[in-house]
Amino acid sequence: MDYDYSKLNGRIVERYKTQIEFAKAVELSERSLSLKLNNLVGWKQREIARAARLLGLTSDEIGTYFFTLNDQSA
DSSP states (O other): OOBOOHHHHHHHHHHHSSHHHHHHHHTOOHHHHHHHHTTSSOOOHHHHHHHHHHHTOOTTTHHHHHSOBOTTTO
16 A cells, blocks of 8 residues: 655655755654655654654644555555
8 A cells, every 4th residue: 555645745845845854853864764755664653743743734634644545556
């Protein structure tokens, strides 16, 4: 099951300009963040919570940013 992280990616660039800067802020390596955003490794609950806080997401928005399925996966 693949998730669509395009909206998440957009918010990362909007707030942090680059994935590298966001990875530092969320305390992940660049590689780990890349693997997560490319559906090769799953997000842990604490990582989602930290990322959501740093990106200014409300609890209602978390599902849209982290749990939207790719059309091909549905």
